[in-house]
Amino acid sequence: MAVQVQTHSSLIAAQQALGQGGTYLAGGTLVMRGVNAGEVQGVIVRATDPELRRIASTSEGVRIGAGSTMADILASRDLDFLHPVARAIGGPQVRAMATVGGNLFAPHPYGDFTVALIALGARAVLVQGGPRPVEELMRVRARPPLVAAIDVMRPRDMRAFGWLKVSRIKPKGVSVLSIAALLVREGGRVRGARIAFGAMGAHPLRSAGAERALEGQALDATSIARAAQAACLGLEPPTDALASSWYRREVAGVHLRRLLEQMA
Amino acid sequence: MTFKPISFTLNGSSKAAFATEGQNLLDFLRRAVGDLSPKYGCGQGTCGACTVMIDNVPQLACLVLAESVEGRAVNTAAGLANGPRLDPLQEAFMERFAAQCGYCTAGMLVAARALLDANPRPSREEVIEGISGNLCRCTGYEPIIDAILDVAEGRVQA
Numbered sequence: 001m002a003v004q005v006q007t008h009s010s011l012i013a014a015q016q017a018l019g020q021g022g023t024y025l026a027g028g029t030l031v032m033r034g035v036n037a038g039e040v041q042g043v044i045v046r047a048t049d050p051e052l053r054r055i056a057s058t059s060e061g062v063r064i065g066a067g068s069t070m071a072d073i074l075a076s077r078d079l080d081f082l083h084p085v086a087r088a089i090g091g092p093q094v095r096a097m098a099t100v101g102g103n104l105f106a107p108h109p110y111g112d113f114t115v116a117l118i119a120l121g122a123r124a125v126l127v128q129g130g131p132r133p134v135e136e137l138m139r140v141r142a143r144p145p146l147v148a149a150i151d152v153m154r155p156r157d158m159r160a161f162g163w164l165k166v167s168r169i170k171p172k173g174v175s176v177l178s179i180a181a182l183l184v185r186e187g188g189r190v191r192g193a194r195i196a197f198g199a200m201g202a203h204p205l206r207s208a209g210a211e212r213a214l215e216g217q218a219l220d221a222t223s224i225a226r227a228a229q230a231a232c233l234g235l236e237p238p239t240d241a242l243a244s245s246w247y248r249r250e251v252a253g254v255h256l257r258r259l260l261e262q263m264a
Numbered sequence: 265m266t267f268k269p270i271s272f273t274l275n276g277s278s279k280a281a282f283a284t285e286g287q288n289l290l291d292f293l294r295r296a297v298g299d300l301s302p303k304y305g306c307g308q309g310t311c312g313a314c315t316v317m318i319d320n321v322p323q324l325a326c327l328v329l330a331e332s333v334e335g336r337a338v339n340t341a342a343g344l345a346n347g348p349r350l351d352p353l354q355e356a357f358m359e360r361f362a363a364q365c366g367y368c369t370a371g372m373l374v375a376a377r378a379l380l381d382a383n384p385r386p387s388r389e390e391v392i393e394g395i396s397g398n399l400c401r402c403t404g405y406e407p408i409i410d411a412i413l414d415v416a417e418g419r420v421q422a
Contacts, residue, residue, distance in 0.1 A: 002287030003330065005285055025329065028327045029324075029327055032288060032327040033327065035286050036288060036307045036308070037307070046329070083327075091375075092375065092393075092396070092397070093322050094309060096323050097309075099328060188414065244397045
């Protein structure tokens with residue numbers, strides 16, 4: 001079966017075309033792999049809507065067009081809190097191509113940028129339908145909606161946001177795991193802890209165990225040790241060529257502890 | 265099979281050729297246009313051997329849909345030299361013996377040119393980061409890094 005490419009000037013038209021079935025092509029770093037391997041066939045839908053790469057400050061934070069690349073993120077002063085995350089993704093060529101929207105639906109072990117978006121409580125602006133928390137989209141990855149943009153709040157205190165990626169190859173390497181944490185403190189105590197893991201499940205997800213261990217606590221050696229111990233509760237990390245499930249379980253708490261110690 | 269006409273600029277010259285539906289830019293450049301300088305390594309965006317510049321941004325030609333370069337400027341390693349005058353990076357790669365089997369060299373040169381165009385005086389760490397999307401299985405990278413630094417620090421000039 002041959003590939004048929006449809007290019008639309010608006011996201012609405014692209015959404016309508018996808019209603020008939022097909023694969024959406026964003027930056028190409030994942031879909032074109034599939035095309036090259038003959039694994040992606042049939043209709044490929046792409047959109048050239050300029051809004052896709054628009055990054056704009058809003059009253060509630062920053063709206064990132066879903067077609068913005070990691071290089072676009074790095075070029076935006078408004079998104080400086082996400083620069084360490086974007087910088088950790090691929091080499092320069094991949095960063096110039098890989099999009100924020102594509103990262104949402106990248107298969108394991110990819111999706112590091114989404115890990116940060118989940119920790120930051122970002123919301124996806126869909127082409128059809130209301131905004132939805134990014135973490136909710138993880139549950140509909142088999143049939144994902146077309147995302148127009150991501151709304152993300154800038155942390156009020158930059159020290160409240162932490163990010164760490166563990167890979168075997170430096171400076172460019174695929175994740176053994178990645179961790180993002182948003183730990184807002186009120187009166188010295190953590191309120192509304194959000195900790196997200198990448199490569200620790202089929203998709204980026206939150207660590208309910210670590211969040212519970214930190215909630216309402218001072219970020220000190222005791223609470224950090226509890227969070228590290230509870231990091232993998234309810235998680236089933238996959239085994240792949242980079243690491244076994246056992247290894248990921250063993251090291252996740254260690255790396256979470258190191259990140260939290262930096263944030264304390 | 266459907267063919268799509270593509271008009272674009274390759275190394276400063278206007279080009280027009282037909283791409284097949286879904287064809288990637290690397291295949292299009294090599295088969296339809298005849299520029300053999302970008303190399304097919306992995307076809308997965310991992311090795312960087314196919315690196316080209318599109319509108320002055322380094323990208324992986326194997327992962328770019330050929331028809332998406334309509335009206336855009338593509339630069340490859342074949343366009344680095346100006347007639348008989350090599351790009352300083354090419355001179356430095358020869359001086360430092362930074363090419364052994366040579367398969368990664370074209371992509372490595374384009375990535376290095378993109379780095380120096382954006383940052384003419386990179387640190388060693390920035391050079392390492394700048395070529396982190398390109399694999400070399402022969403040199404151990406050190407001669408390549410040294411060659412790029414030779415150009416950045418003015419030890420090799422055109």
